[in-house]
Amino acid sequence: MTTVFQQAAKFPFRSSVSLHTSMKKLALLLTLAAPALAAEPALTIYNQGFAVVRDTLPIDLKAGVSNVTFSGATAKLEPDSVILRDVAGKAAIQILEQAYRNDPVSEPMLLSFFEGKEVSFVRHETNKPDQTIPGKVIRSGYVPGGAPVQPIIEVDGKLQFSLPGQPIFPSLGDDNILKPTLSWKLNAAAAAKINAEVAYVTQGFSWEASYNLVAPEKGDLVDFVGWITMKNDSGTGFKDAKIKLMAGDVNKVQPHQPHPQMMVRATMAMDAAPAPVVTEKAFDEFHLYTLARPATLRDKETKQVEFVRATGVRAERIYVYDGAAIGGWHVGMNIGGNPHYGVESNKKVSVYREFKNTEANKLGIPLPKGRVRFYSQDEDRQLEFVGENTIDHTPKNELVRLYIGNSFDLVGERKRTDFKTNEGNRIFDETFEIKVRNRKKEPVEIRVVEHLFRWSNWTITDKSQDYEKTNAQTIEFRVPLKPDEEKIVTYKIRYTW
16 A cells, blocks of 8 residues: 655754744755655645755756756745755765845836836737837836736826837846746866756645545445645646655744654555555655656646545444533533523534544545545435535544534424522532434434533433443433434433532
8 A cells, every 4th residue: 555755864954044944944854865866856745835846957067166047946935945965976066155036027027127218019909000109117017026006108298007018128138037046156176967956845835635425325335535636836837746745733843942843643545446546654753645646736736636435434324412502601610500501402413424444444544634525326326415524634543523414304302301409418400301303214313412511520310211421521312213203311410519
């Protein structure tokens, strides 16, 4: 089920690295190492909205100082995260200077260079020859880092809030760029041709997992399909990139911490298919997974890849009646002797789906957090959406229970039938009656949940049937119901202090 990952190289932090960037620097350094440099770019995308990019830069060094540029960087690169290195170790490189420019030439930007000056505009009109018109740029409309505003152009002594045609600009020399660009001044002792690696942290990437569970009209066995959705909003496209994904919650570094720490919970694996699309491997405290084939991820593109598929997964349907509409009450409030606490109720019976993330249940893989959608097939095998929820990072062998809605045909009623206090002996006695009804055509079991929040010391002194204590202040009655049957659950509780 897994593929072999290269062991991460160890790089010490430089003292000049600021604490607020050291977290992502560590993430970068953990994923930089590789024994051989591939021609394709490589991405490691984190689900916190950033990525590590590794790309190849052929360099023809000369003895002494060489100027090198790289125009494949993203528009959201973090400049102080950039690392340039010769992986093969053929040349000793000293970086004298590094610069990053992210002001690519555009028409509004060039217009801003000519504010207060005249430029030529070519006007195109249907069935007429093109006409060249001089115009003075009063306001270009270009706002660096902000939303553009209307330009103002003066033509024949009159102002207009639009361009009179296509602007034609004179040459501005070589000091302009068409894409975000990194540049270096490198000092080498001897001439050499190398394939250097450029690696950096960038914003503008994200990924998330989503799951579709398809069930028959009746029964608990479902088809389980998981998808990865990747988004690129970095300003740069990547063709045939080797893509890895890393899930988890990366801790923010606190100023007093001498060494950053990353705490990440489990992410996912892939289905044990003969030719898996995604392979998974535990990496340090992480779970990395890799797309089996290079993928092209264009700028502004959203791409999906299936990463897990299983059939015959048992996802039991569970009905829960939690009748106490507690509202604003919570533990810690003065609810001990308050006669109004616990008398509100609702009639809704909640529907949950529950499945075990185990190999015996056709899964047994780390599942990353994401949205889970449930579908059911009707008698014509058409799919209908029946609810959704989200899961957090879930390791294998854990139980997943998801609320998906309320049942139409199951009804509950809850009322308190008695309440007595004995302050002298420090005793509260309380009695409840819960009715549950099944209006379905098939039998069901409803779990009646009761919260015993009035005090920490309690005893059930009378009951209509057995119950299960699920935690220190919660009990649960299991009530089987035939079609169109009603049952009544009663219990009496005594609180002491």
